[in-house]
Amino acid sequence: MGIYLRTVIIYAFICLIRGQNDTLLRREVNDLRTTLEDMLQFNRNRNVQINDLPEREDEDVPTLIGKLSNLLRIPIMKSDIQAVHRIRGVPGRIRPLVIQFSNRQLRDAIMEASRRVRLTSCDFYPDIPRKPIYINEHLTRYYKKLLYETKRNAIDRGYKYCWFRNGKLFVRRDDQTPAIRVHSFADLDLL
Incomplete structure (x- = not known):
């Protein structure tokens, strides 16, 4: 195997590892942000x-x-x-x-x-x-934006209900379906 082919394989492997690490880091950052926003919202529970x-x-x-x-x-x-x-x-x-x-x-x-x-x-x-x-x-800025975007997405995707209660955001398609909790902007893609 030539040096060029080895270099290409090593480069591809590095890109694969970097991509996996980026995905894991993004997921971890998103989880930490959600935890922080939940804590900030909890401070407004009165x-x-x-x-x-x-x-x-x-x-x-x-x-x-x-x-x-x-x-x-x-x-x-x-x-x-x-x-x-x-x-x-x-x-x-x-x-x-x-x-x-x-x-x-x-x-x-x-x-x-x-x-x-x-x-x-x-x-x-x-x-x-x-x-x-x-x-x-009294919502944090993050949850105000998330509620706004969730309402927009819910309408576009045929959901009948969207509400925020006790620090949590929910959507429901109709009276017969269960409520779905929306934790972050990433969850909007799953609606």
Whole structure:
């Protein structure tokens, strides 16, 4: 066997090993990123994000939380709130309000009640046009993007349901099929 043929075989073998290692490294990096994102999302498990709640310069957050408590019929005490602030949102839209509660049970009760009660802007400010207000889990940037892409893929592939609950993203084709957990962007190819 000539030196040229040996060199070609050795080069091909090196490329094969490198390709296998690249695949393994990519998979490991993806797994580590998913673990990190799950941990970051878990840190928000006591938070809710209120979208489309009008923002005013003279905004009185304790009064807003009191109104929310009355509308949802869930007592929210001052001691139940760890933090409240507006976060950066989409330019040209109302900045979302994030509330961090002292425990997850209260957050879950708020989320459940918000599904039953249709909140509107008039509930908080009677002098403005009626627009719906939504209460959702406070997602990390990664999970916001993953949810958006999953919804797009789910529609294109005939899935009827796509939802995010308790830090996990799911899709389901119809009422008779089981839910499928989406962990990362790589899972979108498997839908």
